[in-house]
Amino acid sequence: MSAVYLYVLAGIAGAAAHLSVFRVGEWDTASLSICKLHAAALSIASLIVSTLYHVSLLTVAACFGCYVAGLYSSMIIYRSFFHRLHAYPGPFLAKISGFYTTATCTRDLGTFRAVQKLHAQYGDYLRLDPDAVQAIYNAHSPVTNGPFYSSMAPQKSLLMARDKREHARRRKVWDQGFTTKALLGYQGQLARSVNELLVGIEKKRHEPMNMTRWLDLFAFDVMESLAFGKSSHKFRDRAEDAYIFGVLRQVQIGFARFATVPWFLPIWNLVPVLSPHYANFQAWLRTQIQERIENEPEQPDIFSWILDAYKRGPKTQQDTLDLYGDCFLIVIAGSDTTAASLTHTIFHLATNPELVRRLQHELDALPSIAHENLLKVDLIDATLKEALRLHPVVPSGLQRITPPEGLTIGQNHIPGDTIVKVPTHTVLRDARNFEMPNEFIPERWTTRAELVKNHSVFLPFSAGPHACAGQRLAMMEMRSVIAEILCRYNVRLAPGQTEKAFMDGKKDTFTVVPGELHLIFEPRE
Structure with a gap:
C-alpha cells in the first residue's frame, strides 16, 4: 500500500473526525479519555500495520501526524469561514482557538483589562447593554x-452544578x-x-x-x-x-x-x-x-x-x-x-x-x-x-x-x-x-x-x-x-x-x- 495513499486517508479521517464527532456536543470533560483513546489506537494500529503490512513505525507516526493535521485543518477552516458566529468581529486568532485568550489575555492574569480593550476596539460584538445582563443572568433566563x-469534573460544587x-x-x-x-x-x-x-x-x-x-x-x-x-x-x-x-x-x-x-x-x-x-x-x-x-x-x-x-x-x-x-x-x-x-x-x-x-x-x-x-x-x-x-x-x-x-x-x-x-x-x-x-x-x-x-x-x-x-x-x-x-x-x-x-x-x-x-x-x- 502506497505511503502517500495512507497519508491522504489519515488526513481525511482527521477531517471527518472533526466534522462528524468533535464539532458536535461537548467533549471538555472527556479530553483525558480522548487522549488515552488516541494513544491506544496509535499503539494498536502500529502493531497491526507493522505486522501485517510491514509498514515502518515511522510511516505510522507520519500517518498519525496527517490525521492530526487533517483534524486541525478542518477545525481552522470551519471556525474561520463557516462557523455560525464567524461574522462577529474580533481577533482572527481568537476565532480559531481558545488558546489565543490563554496566550494574550491571561498572560499577566489581567483578562478583565484585555477584554475591555477588545470591546473598545471591536465594539459590542456581544451586546453589553442592560438587556444583555438581564437576558443572561435574570431569574427566568433560559x-x-x-x-x-x-x-472540576467529576467533582461538582453547588456553583458548578449545571x-x-x-x-x-x-x-x-x-x-x-x-x-x-x-x-x-x-x-x-x-x-x-x-x-x-x-x-x-x-x-x-x-x-x-x-x-x-x-x-x-x-x-x-x-x-x-x-x-x-x-x-x-x-x-x-x-x-x-x-x-x-x-x-x-x-x-x-x-x-x-x-x-x-x-x-x-x-x-x-x-x-x-x-x-x-x-x-x-x-x-x-x-x-x-x-x-x-x-x-x-x-x-x-x-x-x-x-x-x-x-x-x-x-x-x-x-x-x-x-x-x-x-x-x-x-x-x-x-x-x-x-x-x-x-x-x-x-x-x-x-x-x-x-x-x-x-x-x-x-x-x-x-x-x-x-x-x-x-x-x-x-x-x-x-x-x-x-x-x-x-x-x-x-x-x-x-x-x-x-x-x-x-x-x-x-x-x-x-x-x-x-x-x-x-x-x-x-x-x-x-x-x-x-x-x-x-x-x-x-x-x-x-x-x-x-x-x-x-x-x-x-x-x-x-x-x-x-x-x-x-x-x-x-x-x-x-x-x-x-x-x-x-x-x-x-x-x-x-x-x-x-x-x-x-x-x-x-x-x-x-x-x-x-x-x-x-x-x-x-x-x-
Whole structure:
C-alpha cells in the first residue's frame, strides 16, 4: 500500500473526525479519555500495520501526524469561514482557538483589562447593554452554566452544578446556613475574628502594614470558624499558612489561564506533573472535611447543613465528590472574595480622607456598632457597593450557554448552544451605564442617584437562582470590619505605596485578587 495513499486517508479521517464527532456536543470533560483513546489506537494500529503490512513505525507516526493535521485543518477552516458566529468581529486568532485568550489575555492574569480593550476596539460584538445582563443572568433566563462549570469534573460544587433541578435541590440545603437565625448565631465568632484583626492592627499602628495579606488571613479565619467549626488563629502564626495560601492561589491561576479552553482543565488538574498544587489542595480539603466530621461543633455552622444532607443521602461516590466540591466552594466564596472586596474598599478609604471623616461622624452618632445599628448607616453600604462596582469579584463575568432555540438579546439573536457572558468589569465602567464610570463616588448609591443610568447592570452577588447564597453574611462581615476600624483609626497609604501600583497589581483568577496594599493606621484623637 502506497505511503502517500495512507497519508491522504489519515488526513481525511482527521477531517471527518472533526466534522462528524468533535464539532458536535461537548467533549471538555472527556479530553483525558480522548487522549488515552488516541494513544491506544496509535499503539494498536502500529502493531497491526507493522505486522501485517510491514509498514515502518515511522510511516505510522507520519500517518498519525496527517490525521492530526487533517483534524486541525478542518477545525481552522470551519471556525474561520463557516462557523455560525464567524461574522462577529474580533481577533482572527481568537476565532480559531481558545488558546489565543490563554496566550494574550491571561498572560499577566489581567483578562478583565484585555477584554475591555477588545470591546473598545471591536465594539459590542456581544451586546453589553442592560438587556444583555438581564437576558443572561435574570431569574427566568433560559440559559444554563457553560462548559467551564464542568472543569472540576467529576467533582461538582453547588456553583458548578449545571443541571437546574440539581442546583435548586442543593441550593435549598445551602440556604439553611444563611437564614436570619443562622446569621445571628454567627455574630459571636465573627466578632472574635474582627477583634483579632484589630489586635493585629494595634500592634502595627504607625507602621506599614500589608493589608492585602492581613485581610486574606482574617477572611480565611472567619471562613474556617463559620464553615468548619474552628478558629485557625491565623494572626498569631502567619508563617504556618504561607503554604496553603500559595497552593490555593496556584490552583486559581490554573483555572484562570485555561478558562477559555475548558477541555484542557481536566488534563491539567488530573496529571500531577502538570498541576501538583491541585492534588495538594484536594488533599487539604479532605483533611478539613474529615476533621469537621470528627469534631461536631456545639452550634451549627454553615457546613452543618451540607454535611447533614450528605449523611442522609445514599453517600455514593458522586455524593462524596460533590461534598469535596462544596468544601472547595466554601473556601473560595467564603474567604477569597470577601478579602478582595474589603481590601479594595479600604484602599478607597485610605485615599479619601473626607469620606473617612463622614463615615466616622455617622458611626460616632450610633449608640453602639452592633450590626442592627450599622444597617442604618447608608454611607457604609454605599461605600461597599461602589467598591464592588469598580472591583467586581468576578471581573470577567460568568459563563452561560444559550438554550437550543437560541436567545434574543436586544436586536440580536444568539444561536442555540452558544457560550455567552457579560464581562462585569467592562459594563460597570461603561459611561452608558454610569456617569463618571471610573470615579469612586459612593454618593451615586445615596444622594446622587442620577449618576447611575442603568441599575440593572449592577449585580455584585449575581442574580436569580445563581445569586450568592452567602451575600448577607458577606455584607455583615464587611460592614463590621469597616466600622470597627474607622471607629478606632485613621488610615492612609504607607510611604512608597502608590495608587497606580495597587491598581496595576490586581489579577483576574476568575475571582479578583488585589495587589499588595501597604497602609498605616493611626489612632484617632
